[in-house]
Amino acid sequence: MATVSPTHYSALSRSQSRPPAPDSRCVVDRVGRTVGGYAAVVTALVHTILAFQRAHERPAHPQGPPAVTPPTVHSALLTGAPGAGKTHLARTLAVALDLPYRYVDATTVFHTNEGESERYLTELFTPPSPTPATGDRPGPFLVIVDHLDVLGGRSLRSELCRRVYSRLLGMWDAPPVATCPLFLIGITARPELLQPELLRPDRFGGALYPLALRTPLERLAVLRILGRSLPFDHEEPDKCQQEEETRGQASSPGIKILARVAELTHGFTPADLQNLCVTVIQAYLQRTVVVRRQSVPDVAVAGGIEPLSASLGELTLAEATGSSCNRSTLLLEDFTRALTVVQPAGMAEFRTRLPAVAFSDVYGLDDVVAQLTHSVVRPFHHRAVYRQLGLRPPAGVLLHGPSGVGKTMLCCALATATGVNCILAEATQLRSKYVGETERGLAQLFARARAMAPCLLIVEQLDVLAPVRGSARTTENTNERIVASFLTEMDGFHGRANDSGDDDGGGDVPVIVVATSNRPSQIDPALLRPGRLDQHINIPLPDPIQRTAILARLAERMPVVLTPAFQSRLVAATDGASGADLKNVFQEAALISLRQDIHHTAITEEHVQEALRARYPDF
Structure with missing residues (x-):
């Protein structure tokens, strides 16, 4: 029979009792040398395990009662995405705490021979043998179970899986040696797949430690x-x-x-x-x-x-x-x-790295920038102030306007201004022709945003993803199912992420949805009501003053000098043009300059005029 991972023993004194539990600050510092980014989780775990260890320390007089009543918290569940460092943290914690521990990968528990898997678990939960250093009975020890969802998942189809799961609960609730305290650390990347029995308050229910690099x-x-x-x-x-x-x-x-x-x-x-x-x-x-x-x-x-x-x-x-x-x-x-x-x-399926664009790079939209600053940026950085005034941070923002006015650019600048995690998903990327795939993609998108909170979730072309229900009838009711899924995710999403906790770590941190569309009338009205996409910000085509600002900034970034008279003519001739149209004029002027002479290093007014005539023949 395969044996469990060898027990790791810490250096113990030669006395008949274990040394007292180490100082929590020293343990946190030891862990922090090789584990970064999880200071709050490490501190909470260290305090929990040290409290458990001190409660089970042997008294100075063997006949005397224990000094502390053993706490009920005797377990911890580390969750997080694959690669979050859950296993590394658990092993480092055991070594830093100077406690013996056993580690087992749940994928190695199952064996083909009858009863071998159950014996494997029994050996895992059996405390280490007494040594001259530990006295007549061993002290507290840790058991680390990796991939816990394999042992205690919701789908226990085979008889072997059910027997192993029952043995796990039995050994946990009634260890082989009742006098030996055991602290169980479970590790899983999929806590939603665990059996409800494992999430009871007296097991893992009150000891969940999610690992995520949020800032x-x-x-x-x-x-x-x-x-x-x-x-x-x-x-x-x-x-x-x-x-x-x-x-x-x-x-x-x-x-x-x-x-x-x-x-x-x-x-x-x-x-x-x-x-x-x-x-x-x-x-x-x-x-x-x-x-x-x-x-x-x-x-x-x-x-x-x-x-x-x-x-x-x-x-x-x-x-x-x-x-x-x-x-x-x-x-x-x-x-x-x-x-x-x-x-x-x-x-891999979503964009998390956006162009480094600041609000100062967005020309002629000062009013929109100010509105976004009040609606999105400040709630991220001053959430406590909003709560003191009884203001709830907006659940979402809808940027709508014609194509080319800078909606996506504003989203990139917004991500830079907030300085938090950002996910950008395009509706055309989420929508699938296969039944159920779009709903699954939405669930994954919102789950990732929750895991990365504080997070800015940007959904482009929302009208493609969530059109008005009933606008297109199909046998699969595709639009109805997608909109219903989106509504469910947003309601549960913001109920967990925005309504609880505060900036001091008492609860979850906010996630704000920013959607863009050039056809807001095609979006289902249920998404546009307060509590979902609260703020509706219209970005119209630039007026003459805004076009003047855009042209001035474009001229600064390119080797071109425009006289005030020519710039005034240019502003008047481009009525109805978007910022993207104006940028395209200068790009075309640069290409015209290069076509005339590859060694040209400047753009003249004649080049701009020729590029503009292609779109405005009367110029």
Whole structure:
């Protein structure tokens, strides 16, 4: 019979009783050296397990009563997307707490021989044998069960699965040695598939710990750990390490680069960030003279962040001479180039990295920018103030107007201004010809947004995804089903994400939906009522003043000089043109200049006039 993973024992004193539980701050610091981004979760877990450990400490006098009543919390469920670092956190926590632990992957529990799987679980939950260090009975120990949904999923079809699940509950509720305290840590990426019995308050119900990197600061904490061995500055090798230890203001070039990378990696898990660093290093090694002590191994996602540091530690950078190496340090452009090929594994079907556009890059829409700032940006950053005034942050915003007025550009600028995670999904991408696929895609989209909260969820061309019900009759009632699914997701979505908690961590953080459409009349009215898409912002075609501002900014960004008289004629001639139309005129003028002479470095008024005549012959 296969045996469980060997029990890991901590160093114990030679006395007949275990040493007292360590200080929580020391444990949190130990875990924080290799686990970044989850400070609140780590602190809560450490306090919970230490309270459990202290409650079961042996009294100074064997005949005396225990000093503390054992708490009811004797378990923890770590959830999160694949690659979030759940297994790495559980193992690191056990080592930092100085407790013996057993780890088992639930996929290895099932065996073909009769009764072998049940014996496997019994061995897993049996406490370690007493040693001279632990006295006549062992102290508390941890059991870590990875992929718990395999053992306790809702679909227990076979008799073997049902027997193993029953044995799991039995061993958990009544351990083989009643006098040996056991703390169970479950790990799953799909908590919604667990049996309801596992989520009872006396089991995992009150001990859920979701792992997600929600803010750039949390991603920076992970990148700091990953960046310890990255070649940012060879002249000052200890600077990044010193910054990591002090956790002070980012001042070194390496920390500044990592801080910018953290802002660009919305939706990335620790494994995704690790993959990004590996990709950067691989490109770096291709242009750098490297003396290899050993080849760089492929870093497995399940291995956490330590294998990366170990692998990079085996590399010695030789002094580059001549033209063999242009530079020996990493720059921000190395990461931005890698980000073009590395995407979040769990967000492959959606866009999470948008162009770096600021509100200052949006011309002639100052009123719209101010309205978006009050409706979206401030609720993200000052949610407590809104709640004190009895104001509920908007559930959603609809940007509507003709094509080319800058709706998508405003969404990109909005994502930059909020500084939170962002998902951009196009309705044409979500809608599928297969029955049920669109609803499944919507459920996944909203689930990802909840997991990445605080999050800005941008849905483009909403009229394609959620048209007025009854406008097109089909045997499958496709539109009706899609709209019903969208309404269900938005109602439950905002009930969980926006109505509970506060900025102090007492509850969930907000998620705001921003939808765009150039045909708002085609959207189902149920989506446009208050409580769903609250704010309706119309972006009309630019008026003469706005066109003047747009033309002035376009002229600043291109090698063209327009006289005031020509600019006035241009504004008057482009009545009814959108911002995209005006930009296209200047692009066409640049092409005309190049067609005349490839060495031209400027655009003249004649080029602009010729480009404009193609659209406005009377100009």
